Amino acid sequence: MKLPAISIPLTQIILDKNVELFLKREDLIHPYISGNKFWKLFHNVNSYLDQNPTEPLIITFGGAFSNHIAAVAALGKEFQLKTLGLIRGEELYDKWQENPTLKLAKENGMTFRFVTREAYRDKDALTQIAANEFPNALIIPEGGTNERAVEGVGYMLTDETKRFDYLCASVGTGGTIAGMSKFAEEKQKVLGFKVVADDSLYNTVLGYSKRRNFDLLEAHEGGYGKITDENIRFINNFKTKYEIQLDPIYTGKMLKKLFEMIETDFFTAGSRILAFHTGGLQGISGANDLLKKQNRGLINVVE
Structure with a gap:
C-alpha cells in the first residue's frame, strides 16, 4: 500500500472586489492526513x-x-x-x-x-x-519539511492552478511555500503568510526552491499558536458565509490577512488569486479547550 496522488477541487470565494479568489481544498484529502501534511x-x-x-x-x-x-x-x-x-x-x-x-x-x-x-x-x-x-x-x-516533502508539495499544483496570478499559503516550517515556489509557473507570484515569527524562513524557502518568485508576509498575530478574538470572529464569519471550516493557526490566519490585502487593494483589478487550505482542523478541539479556560468565545465547528 502506498499514498495515492489525489485531485482536489477549487472553490470560488465570491467577493465584492474586482479580483478572483479561489480556495483549493486540500483539507478534504483526509480528516487527519490532510492538506500539505x-x-x-x-x-x-x-x-x-x-x-x-x-x-x-x-x-x-x-x-x-x-x-x-x-x-x-x-x-x-x-x-x-x-x-x-x-x-x-x-x-x-x-x-x-x-x-x-x-x-x-x-x-x-x-x-x-x-x-x-x-x-x-x-x-x-x-x-x-x-x-x-x-x-x-x-x-x-x-x-x-525536507527535500522530499518539497517535491511532494509539487502535486498541489496542477493544470487547473496554472491560470492564477498568485498562489497563497500559510508558512510554518517553509516546506509548502518552497514547493509552490519551486514548481510555480514563470508568471506566478507566490505569497507565503508566516504564522510564526521566524526571520530565517526566507532563506529556508530559498534554499529549497532556488527561485526568488515568492514573498513572505507576517500573519502570526503575536506569535505561533496565538489566537486573537479578531481571528476567531473572522473564522466564524467565514464559516457562516462560505460554509467552509478554517483552523485558527494556519489557514484562518492566512485568509484573514489575505482578505485585508484584498480590501486595501493590494492586488490590481482582475488579479486571479488561489489560496490553499492546508488542513489542520484537528487542532480546533484543543484550541477551543484553551479558549474555554480563558472564558473567551469559541470557534464554531461545521457539523
Missing part, C-alpha cells in the same frame, strides 16, 4: 516503503497540538506502521490524555517520548540518537 509525507513514506524495510517505523517531532504528529499517527494506523513521536515538553508525560491531539495520536497507535524543551531545540542531536537506536526507521523532521 499529506503531500509532505507523500514521497517520504512511499520511498521508504519501496525499500521494504524490516520492522518499519516512522519517527518524527512535534509539540502538543501538532498537525504533523496527528497526521503521522493517522498514517501509521492506515498503513499498519509503527510510529514514534518525540514530543516537546516533558511536563506532558502524565498529562497527554488531557490533550486532544496527543490523545488522538495515541488512539491511532503512536507511542511517545517526551523531551525537555531545552533538549528539543537540538533536533540534530535528537535525530542522531533516534537513528542510532532505530537504524531502519524513517525519521521525518518537525513539520515534515
Whole structure:
C-alpha cells in the first residue's frame, strides 16, 4: 500500500472586489492526513516503503497540538506502521490524555517520548540518537519539511492552478511555500503568510526552491499558536458565509490577512488569486479547550 496522488477541487470565494479568489481544498484529502501534511509525507513514506524495510517505523517531532504528529499517527494506523513521536515538553508525560491531539495520536497507535524543551531545540542531536537506536526507521523532521516533502508539495499544483496570478499559503516550517515556489509557473507570484515569527524562513524557502518568485508576509498575530478574538470572529464569519471550516493557526490566519490585502487593494483589478487550505482542523478541539479556560468565545465547528 502506498499514498495515492489525489485531485482536489477549487472553490470560488465570491467577493465584492474586482479580483478572483479561489480556495483549493486540500483539507478534504483526509480528516487527519490532510492538506500539505499529506503531500509532505507523500514521497517520504512511499520511498521508504519501496525499500521494504524490516520492522518499519516512522519517527518524527512535534509539540502538543501538532498537525504533523496527528497526521503521522493517522498514517501509521492506515498503513499498519509503527510510529514514534518525540514530543516537546516533558511536563506532558502524565498529562497527554488531557490533550486532544496527543490523545488522538495515541488512539491511532503512536507511542511517545517526551523531551525537555531545552533538549528539543537540538533536533540534530535528537535525530542522531533516534537513528542510532532505530537504524531502519524513517525519521521525518518537525513539520515534515525536507527535500522530499518539497517535491511532494509539487502535486498541489496542477493544470487547473496554472491560470492564477498568485498562489497563497500559510508558512510554518517553509516546506509548502518552497514547493509552490519551486514548481510555480514563470508568471506566478507566490505569497507565503508566516504564522510564526521566524526571520530565517526566507532563506529556508530559498534554499529549497532556488527561485526568488515568492514573498513572505507576517500573519502570526503575536506569535505561533496565538489566537486573537479578531481571528476567531473572522473564522466564524467565514464559516457562516462560505460554509467552509478554517483552523485558527494556519489557514484562518492566512485568509484573514489575505482578505485585508484584498480590501486595501493590494492586488490590481482582475488579479486571479488561489489560496490553499492546508488542513489542520484537528487542532480546533484543543484550541477551543484553551479558549474555554480563558472564558473567551469559541470557534464554531461545521457539523
